[in-house]
Amino acid sequence: MAPSPGSSWLLQPTLFWCLAPIPSRSLLLPACSLPTADLREELLMAQPPVVLARCPSALGPLDSAQIEQLIHKSQEAKEFAYCPYSNFPVGAALLTLDGKIFSGCNVENASYPVGNCAERTAIQKAVSEGYKEFRAIAVTSNVKDDFIAPCGACRQVMREFGKHWYVYLTKADGTYQVKMVDELLPESFGPDDLLKN
Structure with a gap:
């Protein structure tokens, strides 16, 4: 599924991802979890945009x-x-x-x-x-x-x-x-x- 207008996914090469909403100042907020398919679809419709960011502790x-x-x-x-x-x-x-x-x-x-x-x-x-x-x-x-x-x-x-x-x-x-x-x-x-x- 493609991101809806105003949403985005940041994909980077690593084994672990952090799921986090980004406020208007565009900060990555690690939460150290993988989204399920249902949650991914829900978040694609979310405002503000959501990204997947690398999780430091996973390393x-x-x-x-x-x-x-x-x-x-x-x-x-x-x-x-x-x-x-x-x-x-x-x-x-x-x-x-x-x-x-x-x-x-x-x-x-x-x-x-x-x-x-x-x-x-x-x-x-x-x-x-x-x-x-x-x-x-x-x-x-x-x-x-x-x-x-x-x-x-x-x-x-x-x-x-x-x-x-x-x-x-x-x-x-x-x-x-x-x-x-x-x-x-x-x-x-x-x-x-x-x-x-």
Whole structure:
């Protein structure tokens, strides 16, 4: 069946698909499910349009070489942190679903609320170059005894681009633990919730 006017299907070469409605700002909202024939027909008639997008968690966790590279990139980014007020440098490295890595560091400001975290710097850099599907992010600091974790604002920004992708929380020595976005921000509010009103 061909899409009805105003509807579209985005088909990409992968074994798993995510089904999600797209609001007017054209965000992909992974839901990690395959549509049945009946549901597909119903969604083809839906407004706003619906797409099938790739599901990051379907690819599984990164292998050891990918994790090592991502953490290394986050450590490199940390060295560029501009943090004269907190003296707390943070680096992040973001892996897109296409395998591209974007790094970021925290950038502080004398007007404190204007500063930006490393995770958001990396995500904003990726989005500014056309990437909105992410597989993983690694976060690094100089903290030795605890795994560094994103702040609440960064967790919400991650959630904007899906709940089912990986966050690698590290210590200064490169050891890590891995969480899913929805573990860091359970019962979250996201773009799909705006469609329920």
